[in-house]
Amino acid sequence: MKPRYSFGGDEHVFVEFGEEMSLEGFFASMSLTNAIRDSRIRGVTEICPANATLLVKYDPDVISPADMMGEIRQLETAAEKTEPVLRTRIIEMPVYYNDPWTHETLMRFRDRHQAPDATDLEYSAKISGYDDVSSFIGAHAGSPWFVSAVGFVAGLPFMYQMVERPLQIDVPKYLRPRLDTPRLTVGHGGCFGCVYSVRGAGGYQMFGVTPMPIYDPRQELNYLRDFMIFFKPGDIVKFKPVGREEYDDTVRRVDANNFEPLIRQVTFNLEDFHKAPTACNQALEGILHDR
The missing domain is CATH 2.40.100.10 (Cyclophilin-like)
Known part of the structure; x- marks a missing residue:
């Protein structure tokens, strides 16, 4: 599932893996959630997975919106290779x-x-x-x-x-x-x-x-x-x-x-x-x- 990115104001990045609920979408969301958490990107204050989506909250005084999205995009490949095991x-x-x-x-x-x-x-x-x-x-x-x-x-x-x-x-x-x-x-x-x-x-x-x-x-x-x-x-x-x-x-x-x-x-x-x-x-x- 290729994620779609968008900004939620100047404090959030929204990642969408599909428009319908599926276990595949949820696992894709969880894999990227775990990758973001483990990478300890500076400025991240909260990560919220939901169904087939993901919302990342960050401090724009610590990291710019463009840099935040770039950091998350770099984690895509590793997240996609994660085994669907929980x-x-x-x-x-x-x-x-x-x-x-x-x-x-x-x-x-x-x-x-x-x-x-x-x-x-x-x-x-x-x-x-x-x-x-x-x-x-x-x-x-x-x-x-x-x-x-x-x-x-x-x-x-x-x-x-x-x-x-x-x-x-x-x-x-x-x-x-x-x-x-x-x-x-x-x-x-x-x-x-x-x-x-x-x-x-x-x-x-x-x-x-x-x-x-x-x-x-x-x-x-x-x-x-x-x-x-x-x-x-x-x-x-x-x-x-x-x-x-x-x-x-x-x-x-x-x-x-x-x-x-x-x-x-x-x-x-x-x-x-x-x-x-x-x-x-x-x-x-x-x-x-x-x-």
């Missing part, structure tokens, strides 16, 4: 699908939805070709998701489903955004899944909620003491459907500060995934549960 985490996230809180919220905003007479799950299942909501939930939770960007609001992950493209869930956002979305809603818009880290407006279809906080500005939760934001680009997420009882139990454990997410270290090879997506996903889940 040492990362796979994380199990419990999800209470079809929960009462997102249901109450979505019913308040049916006038903004494509299908006012259906719930978000019913609509998504129908346009995705599934016979019922249960089958759709099975597809949503049945494969891992790749965190390709974190942002929009603090800690919100954008996630890309790790299946062959024809099998990827693809549902549009609401016709008009809602004025409310419960905190920790698991949603979907276009090709992206997400988890709403805070309560607020939103337009993604709402599928359920997770009891697992992903953003803690006070850094009081045991698993968020090192950094207030849980997810980072490159993480792999496996959703685990849970019922009300397990959801409530997890909430109690979170409140008591003794909940620990299930996390395993894994090596993800993009070429191996493309050769056999199902086998690769099964291997990842096996590592997650030590099989």
Whole structure:
């Protein structure tokens, strides 16, 4: 993928690897991100990879915009030769699908939805070709998701489903955004899944909620003491459907500060995934549960 460069004002260089989301685009972005980080270009203050793009912030009093872009361009060749292998985490996230809180919220905003007479799950299942909501939930939770960007609001992950493209869930956002979305809603818009880290407006279809906080500005939760934001680009997420009882139990454990997410270290090879997506996903889940 040949990157396209542009300036973002006088403090940013924007690098684009494609106009559509793909794992290839993300890996190209991560390779150049790592090359820029390792080269320690003077003046760089922040590097932000996202989906198939990359934003580099720099201090123009230290390095000129032209020199900054020239430094990054010189790293292209080395980045292109990098093997598409990532040492990362796979994380199990419990999800209470079809929960009462997102249901109450979505019913308040049916006038903004494509299908006012259906719930978000019913609509998504129908346009995705599934016979019922249960089958759709099975597809949503049945494969891992790749965190390709974190942002929009603090800690919100954008996630890309790790299946062959024809099998990827693809549902549009609401016709008009809602004025409310419960905190920790698991949603979907276009090709992206997400988890709403805070309560607020939103337009993604709402599928359920997770009891697992992903953003803690006070850094009081045991698993968020090192950094207030849980997810980072490159993480792999496996959703685990849970019922009300397990959801409530997890909430109690979170409140008591003794909940620990299930996390395993894994090596993800993009070429191996493309050769056999199902086998690769099964291997990842096996590592997650030590099989």
